[in-house]
Amino acid sequence: MTAPKTDGPGRPRDPAADKAILRAAIDLLVERGVDQTSIEQIAKRAGVAKVTVYRRWRTKEDLFAQAIETARQDIPNTADADRPSEALPQVIADLLPRWGQVLAEPRFRALTARLLGAGPSHPKLLDAYRRHHVQPRRELARAAMIQAQADGVLSPSADVDMLIDMMTGAIMQHLLLEPEPLHPKDISDYLRRLLQQAGFTIA
């Protein structure tokens, strides 16, 4: 992509350029981290002029915050919002291989480490991650757990919010601390053990 010629002051933004810039920001965040990435490098990677970036975002942090907010494909949602027709223990068992696949992605693991690690120097970026990824996933997980309690697949006395912390925490820690490479099958086996220890009935 070349610098969009029609993107002068007062003209409409170029959505393709915006998309390329946000994508380049995430790529460089994964590869180098926030502190080792400049606006200049992002512009270069996106194939646009530096001024195109500055016309749209005042600071590198603003740009990264929006890139994190819109990074839907890199921070996938492993919870399933649709109510499936099969019984929950079978649904969970069926989902495990897909979850293993998603969580084993080195790109996903690196991005998670970068975002959590950015907290002390860039609280605004951690906040974007928390609001646009962590919280919505928690809401889906909470709904799934309450459904599981209603279905008799999880103890009705479970402290659902704490159980979410324990399960997402175990996964997060596993992804950040286990040496590379992780294999999808090993992760889905790990998730099965995790669900069992958490008290779920799975098929």
Next chain:
Amino acid sequence: MTAPKTDGPGRPRDPAADKAILRAAIDLLVERGVDQTSIEQIAKRAGVAKVTVYRRWRTKEDLFAQAIETARQDIPNTADADRPSEALPQVIADLLPRWGQVLAEPRFRALTARLLGAGPSHPKLLDAYRRHHVQPRRELARAAMIQAQADGVLSPSADVDMLIDMMTGAIMQHLLLEPEPLHPKDISDYLRRLLQQAGFTIA
């Protein structure tokens, strides 16, 4: 501290200078992170000449790895190795306020975020953290849990290794994702809920 004059080639190292350098490295790791810290800044903070640092460590990464290895007071061990005389439920209840205090420390929280975040660019530093802090703490936690099972305070069918992941993961996630500031009392209340959901009997 000034540059140790007796620290020439073939001369014994100056332990006080080494200690100041390692301490400065951890301070700057907490404040700025690995990538934003140079050997020059570490030498300056430690009050030694740059050459004193280079004589001892070939690279910034070697220096940080040793600083992480020796950072005992900044990465405290919350598990207790001594077998106390009281019953375990009471021991746990008594320890909660101290754990809350330790875990609420902003310095400890920042260091944890920096170390986990360093993984993608600096696997050697993550490895030092894993080997010298994470693994020894896991060993102590495992021993405590097996004792808890023997004492009838934790279900004998619990998957101890998974439970350690779930508990340390929940704490890690809580410390990294909760907005500042965290209060010791809130953390000890959180730990109490965590222990209860994990299946421990506590006083």
